[in-house]
Amino acid sequence: MVKVRAARAAEAEALTGLVMRSKAHWGYDAGFLAACAAELRIRPDEVTARRIVVAEDPQHGVLGVASLEGAAPLATLGLLFVEPAAIGQGVGRLLYREVLRRAVEQGVRRLVIDADPHAAGFYRAMGAVPVPAAGRDATPGPAGTVAGGGPASTKPGWPGALVRFEVAPAPLADWARAWTGGGRAVHVGNVAEFNVQFADSSLDREQSAAHHYSCLAAFYSPLPSALVLPRAVPAGWTDLVGRQLGWTGVEVYDGLVERGPGLADAVRARPALAARLTGAGEPLVPWGLTRPFALLTGRPWRPGELRHESKAAAHGLFERILADGGHPGIVLPSQVRAATRWAAARLLTARARAGKSTVVKSEHGVGGSGTTVVTAGQVRAAGGARAVLRRLPRGPLLVEEFVEGPTDPGAARDLTYDGFVDPAGRVHEVGAALMDVTEGAYRGATVGPGAVPERAEKPLLAFGAAVGRELASSGYRGWFDVDFVVDAEGRLAPTETNLRLTGPAIAFMVAARLDALRGAGHLVRIADRVELGARLPEAQVDELCADLARACGEIGAVFVPAIPTGAFDPAPWLGVLVAAHSPETLDAAEALVRSGAAAVGALFDAAPAAAR
Template sequence: MVKVRAARAAEAEALTGLVMRSKAHWGYDAAFLAACAPELRIRPDEVTARRIVVAEDPQGTVLGLASLEGAGPLATLGLLFVEPSAIGQGVGRILYRDVLRRAVQQGVRRLVIDSDPHAAGFYRAMGAVAEPTGPAVAAATAGAADTADAADTAGAVHSADRSGRLVRFEAAPAPLADWARAWTGGGRAVHVGNVAEFNAQFGDSSLDREQAAAHHYSCLAAFYSPCPSALVLPRAVPAGWTDLVCRQLGWTGVEVYDGLVERGPGLADAVRARPALAARLTGAGEPLVPWGLTRPFGLLTGRPWRSGELRYESKAAAHGLFERILAEGGHPGIVLPAQVRAATRWSAARLLAARARAGKSTVVKSEHGVGGSGTTVVTAGQVRAAGGARAVLRRLPRGPLLVEEFVEGPPDPGAARDLTYDGFVDADGGLHEVGAALMDVTAGAYRGATVGPGVVPDWAEKPVLAFGAAVGRELAASGYRGWFDVDFVADAAGRLAPTETNLRLTGPAIAFMVAARLDALRGAGHLVRIADRVELGARLPEAQLEELCADLARSCADLGAVFVPAIPTGAFDPAPWMGVLVAAHSPEALDAAESLVRAGAAAVGAMFDAPASAAP
């Protein structure tokens, strides 16, 4: 394993030789290299002053070097060179990330990089943002020529200006967000993918018995905190998937325990049935983070189980909570849709029919349900077309139903409609605000979410954060401890209507976790989008799925974006799909990355298309 250490003054001459060999790797002629030599020379008295570090292999061979020059808040990546024989081994990535880490420690908030044109793709892939003005200064007059790992320079400028003019980039070093440090104490955590176990405790008829979707969704355990030490999963996952995820998010030493549950939802019980595994996971002194709290998880971790702790997971109980908060005043931008709990199917049919006769749409909900399961929007026209309200209800899951007023959205189809607040209550009852996100919801079903700076419109952000915090305080007072969210829909007048709480991790929570990790790893300001379902054009063998994901990662890196396959196991379903995360520093790059991923996923079936018949 490559490690980074401080360079020594006695190494100055050898390091200068490495720099010149690395620069020559790109084919510059002798005259150009001679002109650069004075600026690229490392003198013994500069090693400490320029904060030079080296990357070395287990045998002590130096493979590359980097320098961090200047003082906060503005500093420069002065040198980043890799030994030609080590190019393609990830050394440049390790050195760059070390520079960002040290920059954060020294209070740097703006890091300037004058890159060799051949390395421009590397810095773009690492999250640095190119200045729009283009090339900076000639390499012969700059003390900051960079050459980096060719395997990480998918977007390199291969037709570079032979003068070696430098391309200026900037990065914004950032510490891990305060809330992310509070979530797991700033360290690594064991992630337990107990999605099906959480769902099963509610006995919700809107969820299928086999919990197939829940087992797929358990793959999101990879992202339950910004830095996992172990993943505990019910079903087996491709080994190449975890390797790529770790590479994209800079994780090392992540242990994977998968295939623990052949049938049913009992992941925590399956771990407890393996005493050696249970002892390993609980005895390391690291927090265990579940999708949601359950009695079996409490037994595994020794956490007291409080049966009423999850009562506001109920949509009816949450509605009552919202009503009490609004009755106290202080939330003028929030309105609450009327909701009635139907005692019988017949009473639900009467309520639905009455609203349909008035030309009104209705939201019919099960008491529980995840990701929009058990939530159905019914229009007046649908009631008429079905032959009446009873016929509509016969198609819905059995069990208690909530009949709720439908909130008409903004007239502009591109306006923000579905939003969410995420936060958590720590073990001491303290509330931590994570933020607000924009969700993609179609016909009541959650499809994905986007988090990051500027995603939530200014008019909506303040009321979302204020009301979400009020809900969090009530949850804390009720004894709940853990992650939660509050979902909202916007109405035609620009007001927000809260619709439910979720007392567990969610898709937007995963996007927040990844954004926090990428900000610390690549620089502040990431937009992250999670898309639950990206259709694949064909079912692929495991090796070909890994190849597709690696190709998508490289193509997104060309855009300065990050691709992370979030749910790989859906790729082996009869109708194949996968969940994905994409991240970028701009909305344009984020949209381009998502489009690229969707097109690439759809295109995998092209190789199986039958050739057109030849004309007679």
């Protein structure tokens, strides 16, 4: 394994030779290289002052060199050169991330990179943001120290003209450190196990969807040590995710459940595995709390903690908070629990006669399952409310006022607050997200700077924190969210709480990791379902994902396959994450991924034609 260490003064001459070989790799002529030589030389007395580090292979061979130069809060990536034979093997990525880590430790908040044009694609893929010439100031740090470049005096149009980038080094977010202590954690993908606690008929009894969503266990914290999964996942998937998110040494225990939802029980049935997972001193993070998980971890089981997973209980909680005042930007839709289907039909009929739409909900349900919006026209077309209700899941129904949204179809409609209650009962705010909800069904979410309209963010965060305090006082400990819809006047209407991890939670985790790995300010979007144009063998799925990762990297974005197992369904699909530093690049990356995924079917259409 390649490791990074501080350079030694005695290595200065050898490191200068590496730098010059790396520069020559790009085909510059002897005259240009001679002009670079003085500025690229590393002197023994500079090694410590320039904070020079090297990448070393297991045989102690030096594969690359980098430096962090200048003083906080502004510094320069002075050198980053890789031995030509090692280019493309991840050495540059390792050195770059190490420099960013050290920059955070030094208090650097702005890192400038003047890059050789041949290295520009690398820095863009690593998350550095290009700086237009008009926006540049003087290069900080010692003159002539350029990352992969040549003389600092090189002018546009000359060979090796430099390309400027900047990055904002950032520590791991405070909330992420509080979530798992800032260290590694064991992730337990018990999605199905969580769902079956609620015995709601709107949920898939086979829990096939839940087993797909268990793949999100890879992202239950910013830094996993082990993934525990019910179904087998492709080995290539975990390798790619690890490269994209800078993970090493992640153990994968998959294929533990052949049928049914019992993942924690399956672990307990393997005493050696249970001892390994629980005895490492690392926190175990589940999708949500269950009795089997409590038995596995020795955590006290308090089923009452989860009572606000009920949509009726959550509505009551919202009522109590709003009764105290202090949340003028929040409006609560009326809700009635129908004792019988006859009662639900009467309520639905009365609202339809008044021309009003209605939300009909099951007591529980995930991702929008069990929630149906019924218009007055639909009631008439079906021949009455009873006919509509016959199509809905059995069990208790909640009849709720439908909140009309903004007239602007492009305005934000569905928002969510994410936070968690730590073991001591303290509430930690994670943030707000914009959700993609279509016909009542959750499709994905976007988190990061500017994702939520500024007008909505303040009341959303204040109300979400109030819900967190109430949950904490009721005894709940763990992740939670509060979902909202925006009404026609721009006010927020809370609709439910979820006492578990969710898709937006996964996006927040990845954003925290990427900010620490690539610089602050990432927007992250999770898309639950990206349709594939054809069902592919596992090796081709790995190849497709690697191609999408490269293509996104070329535009400065990050692609991470989040749910790979859907690719093997009869109607194949992928769950994906994309990230970027700007909304435009984020949208471009999503479009690139969707078109690339859809196009795989054309490969099979073209093959017979080529054979003719």
